[in-house]
Amino acid sequence: MRSTFVAIAAAILATACSSKDGPPSGGTGANGGTMIYDAPADAVDVFPPYVGDLVGRFVQDLVYERLAEIGPELQTVGDKGFAPLLAKSWTWAPDSLSIAFSLDPRARFHDGKPVTANDVRFSFKIFTDPKVGSPVAPLLTNLDSVSVRDSLTPVVWFKKRTPEQFYDVAYQLVIVPEHVYGSIPADQLHTSEITRRPVGTGRFRFAKWDAGVRIELIADTANYHGRPKLDRIIITPTAPAAAATQVLSGAADFMDVFPLDQVPKLDSSSVARPMPQPQFAYAFMGMNPYDPKAKNTAHPIFSDRRVRRALSMSVDRVGMLHNVFGEKGRLAHGPFPMVLSVADSTLRVPPFDTVAAKALLDSAGWRVGAGGVRMKNGRPLRFGLLVPTSSSQRLRYGVLLQDQFRKIGAQVDLDQLDGGAMQSRVTGYDFDAVVTAYHPDPSPSGSKQNWSTAGIGPAGQNFLRYSNRDVDALLDSMSSAFDPARMKSYASRAYQKIIDDAPAVWLYDFVVVSAVNRRLEPAPMRADEWWANLADWSIPPDKRIDRDRIGLTPAKP
Amino acid sequence: MRRLFVARLIQSLIVVLIVTTISFFVIRSAPGDPFSYDSANITPAIREHWRAQFGYDRPLPEQFARYVISAAHGQFGYSFQMHEPVSTALAQAIPRTLLLTGVALGLSFFLGLMIGVAQAARRGGWFDRISSSILIFFYSLPDFWGALMVLLVFAYWWPILPAGNIVDPVLHDYMSGWPAFVDRLRHLVLPAASLTLLTMAGISRYQRTAMLEILPSDFIRTARAKGLPERQIIWRHALRTALTPMVTMLGLLLPVLLGGALFVEKVFSWPGMGMLAANAIGARDYDLVTATVVVGSVMVIVGNVLADLLHVAIDPRIRE
Numbered sequence: 001m002r003s004t005f006v007a008i009a010a011a012i013l014a015t016a017c018s019s020k021d022g023p024p025s026g027g028t029g030a031n032g033g034t035m036i037y038d039a040p041a042d043a044v045d046v047f048p049p050y051v052g053d054l055v056g057r058f059v060q061d062l063v064y065e066r067l068a069e070i071g072p073e074l075q076t077v078g079d080k081g082f083a084p085l086l087a088k089s090w091t092w093a094p095d096s097l098s099i100a101f102s103l104d105p106r107a108r109f110h111d112g113k114p115v116t117a118n119d120v121r122f123s124f125k126i127f128t129d130p131k132v133g134s135p136v137a138p139l140l141t142n143l144d145s146v147s148v149r150d151s152l153t154p155v156v157w158f159k160k161r162t163p164e165q166f167y168d169v170a171y172q173l174v175i176v177p178e179h180v181y182g183s184i185p186a187d188q189l190h191t192s193e194i195t196r197r198p199v200g201t202g203r204f205r206f207a208k209w210d211a212g213v214r215i216e217l218i219a220d221t222a223n224y225h226g227r228p229k230l231d232r233i234i235i236t237p238t239a240p241a242a243a244a245t246q247v248l249s250g251a252a253d254f255m256d257v258f259p260l261d262q263v264p265k266l267d268s269s270s271v272a273r274p275m276p277q278p279q280f281a282y283a284f285m286g287m288n289p290y291d292p293k294a295k296n297t298a299h300p301i302f303s304d305r306r307v308r309r310a311l312s313m314s315v316d317r318v319g320m321l322h323n324v325f326g327e328k329g330r331l332a333h334g335p336f337p338m339v340l341s342v343a344d345s346t347l348r349v350p351p352f353d354t355v356a357a358k359a360l361l362d363s364a365g366w367r368v369g370a371g372g373v374r375m376k377n378g379r380p381l382r383f384g385l386l387v388p389t390s391s392s393q394r395l396r397y398g399v400l401l402q403d404q405f406r407k408i409g410a411q412v413d414l415d416q417l418d419g420g421a422m423q424s425r426v427t428g429y430d431f432d433a434v435v436t437a438y439h440p441d442p443s444p445s446g447s448k449q450n451w452s453t454a455g456i457g458p459a460g461q462n463f464l465r466y467s468n469r470d471v472d473a474l475l476d477s478m479s480s481a482f483d484p485a486r487m488k489s490y491a492s493r494a495y496q497k498i499i500d501d502a503p504a505v506w507l508y509d510f511v512v513v514s515a516v517n518r519r520l521e522p523a524p525m526r527a528d529e530w531w532a533n534l535a536d537w538s539i540p541p542d543k544r545i546d547r548d549r550i551g552l553t554p555a556k557p
Numbered sequence: 558m559r560r561l562f563v564a565r566l567i568q569s570l571i572v573v574l575i576v577t578t579i580s581f582f583v584i585r586s587a588p589g590d591p592f593s594y595d596s597a598n599i600t601p602a603i604r605e606h607w608r609a610q611f612g613y614d615r616p617l618p619e620q621f622a623r624y625v626i627s628a629a630h631g632q633f634g635y636s637f638q639m640h641e642p643v644s645t646a647l648a649q650a651i652p653r654t655l656l657l658t659g660v661a662l663g664l665s666f667f668l669g670l671m672i673g674v675a676q677a678a679r680r681g682g683w684f685d686r687i688s689s690s691i692l693i694f695f696y697s698l699p700d701f702w703g704a705l706m707v708l709l710v711f712a713y714w715w716p717i718l719p720a721g722n723i724v725d726p727v728l729h730d731y732m733s734g735w736p737a738f739v740d741r742l743r744h745l746v747l748p749a750a751s752l753t754l755l756t757m758a759g760i761s762r763y764q765r766t767a768m769l770e771i772l773p774s775d776f777i778r779t780a781r782a783k784g785l786p787e788r789q790i791i792w793r794h795a796l797r798t799a800l801t802p803m804v805t806m807l808g809l810l811l812p813v814l815l816g817g818a819l820f821v822e823k824v825f826s827w828p829g830m831g832m833l834a835a836n837a838i839g840a841r842d843y844d845l846v847t848a849t850v851v852v853g854s855v856m857v858i859v860g861n862v863l864a865d866l867l868h869v870a871i872d873p874r875i876r877e
Contacts, residue, residue, distance in 0.1 A: 045640075213828045242720050245709065245720040245721075
């Protein structure tokens with residue numbers, strides 16, 4: 001009896017630990033292979049007007065297309081650098097208030113229907129329909145309308161001539177098929193089942209979405225731009241610890257943000273390799289100039305520029321960067337990511353000088369009191385600092401900042417919150433200080449959303465309610481400059497003024513380390529979207545493994 | 558027996574109602590909502606528009622009344638995170654969790670009983686002392702950490718088993734019959750083993766104590782006096798009697814297993830109820846959170862009722 005049980009148990013265990021059956025046949029040509037992308041979460045939305053999350057954008061950009069593709073330099077002024085995509089060419093009106101796009105007649109949606117000018121007009125309509133509530137709508141405010149000259153010529157009309165009007169339409173407007181989505185009432189699109197099965201014109205087509213488990217995209221072999229080199233992309237939402245293990249063991253092929261503390265394992269791995277990627281993001285400690293308890297009253301601590309500057313000067317930004325990121329970190333130089341076309345690393349950031357910081361606080365009336373905490377009019381120099389639990393780096397920065405502020409007599413109470421709770425507090429202006437990050441798009445004009453007076457309020461994203469008329473004027477001048485050199489000059493002056501006002505302590509510029517399986521041969525990665533050239537990633541035939549060889553044969557029902 | 562069953566049923570319904578109400582209000586009182594997720598592109602105005610579109614700007618009592626009416630009609634709301642009705646999301650997740658917890662429950666009971674009996678039979682011996690130390694080690698491990706250790710050992714240091722997911726995300730669809738079964742089994746091993754390790758210790762300690770109370774009994778002494786082999790005394794007579802209190806343990810173990818599943822599923826990317834609930838809480842997916850809490854409580858209640866009924870069935874004294 002006992003020996004029978006032991007034999008059965010051993011057989012089951014041996015079966016479970018044995019390798020799988022032999023490789024499926026197929027997938028041996030020049031094109032082929034499967035890439036498993038361990039994503040940090042499942043997609044929130046894949047229907048372009050609603051896409052706001054990373055994985056949703058990933059799916060959107062592989063399945064759908066825009067009229068033109070921004071170049072590798074991410075130049076946003078005029079149409080310089082843009083490459084044809086759905087539009088094979090375009091013609092500017094003499095007054096530059098309209099652009100006529102000539103659609104590529106070969107372009108087909110994945111259901112076989114041709115792309116027409118009506119689809120472009122429909123896309124503009126649903127992106128800007130208030131009933132749809134697209135987060136992209138505020139970025140299309142300069143677009144007036146889209147008219148149809150003929151079936152292959154949509155004409156986009158603008159309200160005014162701006163340096164980035166081409167970028168506005170080419171980068172922000174994703175073309176969706178009218179014949180698929182046109183029959184759904186605008187206010188029902190958000191929950192419509194059809195929007196979960198995207199139909200686009202991209203080089204990958206949507207195959208399957210098993211919510212919370214995986215999304216499968218397969219090569220569109222009949223695509224008018226040519227089929228992608230890979231057969232299949234599988235996106236699996238995976239917890240970071242499991243994802244790192246899967247990538248290191250070869251069970252998954254790509255992880256976009258590999259845990260920094262485990263990068264040495266990646267360096268020495270024979271299975272996967274590290275790929276550092278600069279990002280369109282920068283992190284900072286923002287200080288609320290208004291009292292969170294009485295919304296329109298000046299903050300008792302942060303409304304004073306001297307205090308903000310003193311706090312900025314009391315932190316060793318370089319030391320903290322090394323502490324958190326080791327050698328892989330990159331210092332922030334102001335209110336912009338370093339990959340932005342107008343970034344300027346020569347701006348004067350308040351230096352690390354605790355003696356000067358203490359003197360500034362003394363001059364502002366904050367004197368050292370009992371217990372080493374500074375006081376002014378009976379109020380201690382004490383404030384709360386929001387940090388997100390979703391970011392280990394920002395959590396560590398919170399602790400380091402707390403320690404450094406303590407040394408100059410400021411007491412910090414750390415408030416650790418999850419993403420949703422923190423977002424709610426920040427957008428409700430219910431905080432003293434916050435360690436957060438901005439993720440602008442490649443347009444320098446995006447700074448206006450975050451740092452101009454116009455960005456304050458429900459339609460903007462200036463959550464620090466930073467306001468400076470000089471900065472507003474400079475950002476406006478920057479947005480209307482057609483010469484990139486002048487644009488950069490205005491941007492530098494605006495950024496320097498913001499830095500001098502010290503609404504924030506500039507902490508770090510985002511550089512993430514991605515992990516890629518060594519059998520994959522990636523194409524160049526773009527800072528705004530690492531997946532922009534994913535259709536050109538490949539796996540050489542001699543490096544293919546079982547999952548690469550299944551080809552495009554449909555699975556069993 | 559019937560009266561007892563009806564009484565427990567009414568009691569359970571009341572508990573479910575209370576749990577529904579509490580979970581409904583607690584998740585909504587937490588900061589944030591389904592549309593407060595971190596995304597740079599979404600302005601507060603857009604978020605407000607979406608809130609109004611789905612009625613989250615209405616007063617809480619009104620939202621509750623709408624929820625109760627919908628639930629009474631079998632509609633448990635819409636999951637923004639899963640982009641499907643809550644009932645569909647649950648229908649996919651519940652069987653996965655039942656598979657995981659069912660295997661873990663069976664294994665932990667079987668192994669826990671065996672070890673507990675063996676320890677009691679050799680009380681104070683080397684096996685008792687060493688196995689007790691090992692089991693207490695596993696018992697004291699936090700669920701999350703224990704699962705991570707199992708993952709690290711068997712998927713990275715000694716990579717013989719997959720690190721996550723319920724099946725191979727690519728090849729499983731191309732398998733059938735035995736290979737598909739093996740694939741499923743391979744993916745089940747680590748999460749089930751983690752849950753088993755974390756719960757088995759409690760069962761074995763409980764069983765050991767129960768056996769130690771039974772072994773000095775008169776009927777055991779009589780059996781020995783009659784010359785029955787020690788193995789037969791232990792496994793046939795003592796174990797059968799000591800099993801009765803273990804049925805109560807079954808009811809108590811369900812919440813522990815479901816709680817453990819929350820962490821284990823997250824670590825191993827096992828798309829069951831635990832992962833669903835954890836992600837839903839993070840995303841403030843209100844309807845899904847409420848539904849997972851309610852389903853969890855129903856599962857615990859059903860387990861306890863079954864344990865009670867089983868207890869009544871095997872113990873004639875209670876029936877009387």
